Amino acid sequence: MSAPKTTAGIKVPPFTRDDFGLWKMKMLLFIKASNPLYIGILENGPFVPMKPVSESTAPYGSRIPQGTQPKDITEYTDSDKELIRLDTGLMLILADSADKEMSYQLMNCTSGKHMWDTINLIMEGTEDVQENRLDILTSQYEAFRSLPGESITQVFEKYTKLLNELAMEGKTYPLRESNKKFMMTLPHHVEHKSSSIRERIDFTKMSLEMIYGKLKTYEMEQEQRVIIYGSWTVENKHNALVRSAALVVDEPITSEIQVQTPRAGKEKSLSKWKTKPWRT
16 A cells, blocks of 8 residues: 655655654654644544534423534535544554554554554553653753763764653753753863853853854864864874974984983983083
8 A cells, every 4th residue: 555645745654663752753744734634633533523402491391501412424514524534534644654563553443543542552651651751861861961982963963862852751941951951061172162152142042953053163173173283192292392392402302302220320311412512
């Protein structure tokens, strides 16, 4: 069976157990794009045609107030039938996305809402399970740190993924708090730039993506400097000191300064250290 498509020709997102949160987000977007009425059916169940009922008198004189009741199938209008068919279209989308194992779990579902609720229950568990997962994610957020050797991109991707997972569980943080948390967990090689960003007046209003963009630019500039000038290693520092010593004595000097271990009755001497004699 070919996958149903929206007017834009986008195929139904295939169901994935490894990243259910991402699939759920894509599926909700696909459902909204397919038909705006699908979301109402997903939340409230299939459309049921109703008809008004006038006020009447019940036995013993009690009054039944005016209201509505479901129509008989013979009373359905063409418009009613179109709205009823929407639930079938929603069921087809969910069934087409599901893998073989999930399809067996959905065989007895009677509506699109029933199928959607079943998928969420299987993948996310009961309320107790969801609360436990929220506690775990919250602990991961509080303990979030960058690892040695990580780039700013790797830290940003991990951090935003964690924020999105928390949002899926109903937990969000103010922009000011999430920005400060991100800045306090950055690698040391962007520490100078992060300090200057935190000192900006508009820091609390900057989006996380904007902060990442500035830090990424800084990181790329530092990498380019290393390519051009080389890194400031211990060897480079040693060579710089040697060149400075050569300028002081005004003579070429070897880069290696050896210290001889003094023997008994002899003083320590520096080999290869040359100085000019005093002139009278």
